Amino acid sequence: MTWFDTYTHxxxxxxxxxxxxxGVVGVQVVLRRxxxxxxxxxxxxxxxxxxxxxxxxxxxxxxxxxxxxxxIAVLALTxxxxxxxxxxxxxxxxxxxxLGAVLVAAGPxxxxxxxxxxxxxxxxxxxxxxxxxxxxxxxxxALLAVFGRELGFAAFDHDGMRAAGHPALALDLLLLxxxxxxxxxxTPAVGVMLTLALxxxxxxxxxxxxxxxxxxxxxxxxxxxxxxxxxxxxxxxYDVAAGxxxxxxxxxxxxxxxxxxxxxxxxxxxxxxxxxTATAPx
Amino acid sequence: MTxxxxxxxxxxxxxxxYHRAPVLEGVDGRVRAxxxxxxxxxxxxGKTTLIKAVLGLVPVIAGTVTVAGRRPAEARARVGYVPxxxxxxxxxxxxxxxxxxxxxxxxxxxxxxPGRQDRAAVDEALDRVGLADRAGARFGxxxxxxxxxxxxxxxxxxxxxxxxxxxxxxxxxxxxxxALITALTRAKSTGxxxxxxxxxxxxxxxxxxxxxxxxxxxxxxxxxxxxxTPDLLRACYGGHVVDLDAGRLVVTRG
Numbered sequence: 001m002t003w004f005d006t007y008t009h010x011x012x013x014x015x016x017x018x019x020x021x022x023g024v025v026g027v028q029v030v031l032r033r034x035x036x037x038x039x040x041x042x043x044x045x046x047x048x049x050x051x052x053x054x055x056x057x058x059x060x061x062x063x064x065x066x067x068x069x070x071x072i073a074v075l076a077l078t079x080x081x082x083x084x085x086x087x088x089x090x091x092x093x094x095x096x097x098x099l100g101a102v103l104v105a106a107g108p109x110x111x112x113x114x115x116x117x118x119x120x121x122x123x124x125x126x127x128x129x130x131x132x133x134x135x136x137x138x139x140x141x142a143l144l145a146v147f148g149r150e151l152g153f154a155a156f157d158h159d160g161m162r163a164a165g166h167p168a169l170a171l172d173l174l175l176l177x178x179x180x181x182x183x184x185x186x187t188p189a190v191g192v193m194l195t196l197a198l199x200x201x202x203x204x205x206x207x208x209x210x211x212x213x214x215x216x217x218x219x220x221x222x223x224x225x226x227x228x229x230x231x232x233x234x235x236x237x238y239d240v241a242a243g244x245x246x247x248x249x250x251x252x253x254x255x256x257x258x259x260x261x262x263x264x265x266x267x268x269x270x271x272x273x274x275x276x277t278a279t280a281p282x
Numbered sequence: 283m284t285x286x287x288x289x290x291x292x293x294x295x296x297x298x299x300y301h302r303a304p305v306l307e308g309v310d311g312r313v314r315a316x317x318x319x320x321x322x323x324x325x326x327x328g329k330t331t332l333i334k335a336v337l338g339l340v341p342v343i344a345g346t347v348t349v350a351g352r353r354p355a356e357a358r359a360r361v362g363y364v365p366x367x368x369x370x371x372x373x374x375x376x377x378x379x380x381x382x383x384x385x386x387x388x389x390x391x392x393x394x395x396p397g398r399q400d401r402a403a404v405d406e407a408l409d410r411v412g413l414a415d416r417a418g419a420r421f422g423x424x425x426x427x428x429x430x431x432x433x434x435x436x437x438x439x440x441x442x443x444x445x446x447x448x449x450x451x452x453x454x455x456x457x458x459x460x461a462l463i464t465a466l467t468r469a470k471s472t473g474x475x476x477x478x479x480x481x482x483x484x485x486x487x488x489x490x491x492x493x494x495x496x497x498x499x500x501x502x503x504x505x506x507x508x509x510x511t512p513d514l515l516r517a518c519y520g521g522h523v524v525d526l527d528a529g530r531l532v533v534t535r536g
Binding site for chain 2: 156161166
């Protein structure tokens with residue numbers, strides 16, 4: 001017997017890890033305005049996951065294969081994430097979802113399995129999933145530790161980063177692949193449709209509460225883990241879907257912060273309506 | 283005998299293009315060490331294209347552009363680039379000091395944390411633009427002119443021999459304009475070559491030895507007193523009236 005033999009323990013361990021990982025990586029997604037790209041990534045991943053399931057191979061491999069192809073295609077189209085290819089990205093988004101739906105209908109997968117792909121099934125996480133999340137998460141955090149300053153430079157001033165001689169194309173590809181990896185790792189727990197909530201909401205919330213890039217990453221990671229654990233707890237208490245509850249908790253955190261956060265909150269805005277000015281810390 | 287050092291920037295009948303369509307043609311001239319060249323012309327006339335060509339971000343399809351004797355894309359480490367402050371997100375969570383530190387990233391590398399030398403270089407660069415006391419302020423809380431000065435400090439922090447500035451005087455108050463000119467003059471005095479695009483002609487005579495007028499092609503490239511004339515400006519701005527206002531040149535919409 002180990003601690004991980006209990007499915008609730010596995011679910012909580014997975015929730016902490018995916019929340020932390022999505023929160024930290026989400027800061028890059030939010031600052032680079034890649035939310036739409038991340039959404040398309042989830043939809044491009046979907047058919048890969050379904051196909052892998054039908055073929056009986058590891059769904060992480062199937063999702064990764066489709067997602068990597070998608071990331072490279074987007075980069076080839078734009079040479080710059082978040083810019084000008086939104087039409088093409090939109091087409092891929094819809095086509096990816098459609099392909100996944102067709103594969104589900106054609107394959108032996110049940111409605112129950114479709115729902116697991118779409119909104120996740122954190123209570124059926126096994127130790128293989130936990131190991132994958134831990135390993136991929138460690139690699140991604142290490143990559144961010146090494147390349148984070150350059151990625152921050154790119155998010156702030158992409159032209160300036162290129163002009164300074166940093167390898168822009170390689171860094172852009174690295175970021176897209178990191179986002180892709182997070183989407184694939186999150187899929188078993190929260191599903192392809194809901195990974196976006198954990199990727200974007202904690203980071204966007206953290207942005208409202210802090211003005212430092214480093215703190216934004218820390219706060220987003222904590223908020224992500226907190227949202228995932230809280231959502232899981234609520235879903236068990238009220239016996240509702242875990243993935244959806246986690247996404248709702250993350251979204252609720254953002255909405256509440258929009259209203260009450262000190263510097264960016266709607267209440268603060270009412271008190272200080274000068275455009276373009278922010279209240280400086282004393 | 284040693285070979286004379288190559289010009290910091292040299293244009294030889296250069297044509298720059300986006301997607302093979304020429305945007306700016308026939309640029310011919312040089313930016314010398316310790317000198318500044320003003321880049322003047324209407325919007326869409328090719329000023330930004332010229333700067334991006336020097337950075338190796340826009341292809342040169344005819345003639346050549348060399349930076350310190352090399353192809354532009356191979357010389358980026360020698361060039362400090364100052365973008366327009368207005369093009370950057372004022373909500374970005376970053377302090378003035380952190381923005382300037384971005385200029386040191388190439389020197390710091392990926393495996394080292396910023397050291398004492400880097401912090402000293404950042405402090406000195408902020409001091410050179412007169413913002414040493416605002417180092418801890420969030421970038422977005424600074425005025426437009428102060429943000430522009432922070433970006434100049436970022437370009438100065440690795441101490442490059444060449445500076446490129448894209449419209450640094452746009453929407454900048456008098457205090458910040460003076461601070462920018464002071465910092466650029468000092469950089470020139472230590473041998474830095476400066477290429478600066480501007481709509482505001484006022485700072486040009488005191489700052490720039492040469493002026494380059496462009497409007498989809500080069501109109502003039504030479505000593506400022508010869509290039510900054512009403513006739514050439516009129517040719518450059520396509521017939522819009524140029525007033526000589528108490529020694530100041532003003533381009534108006536006619």
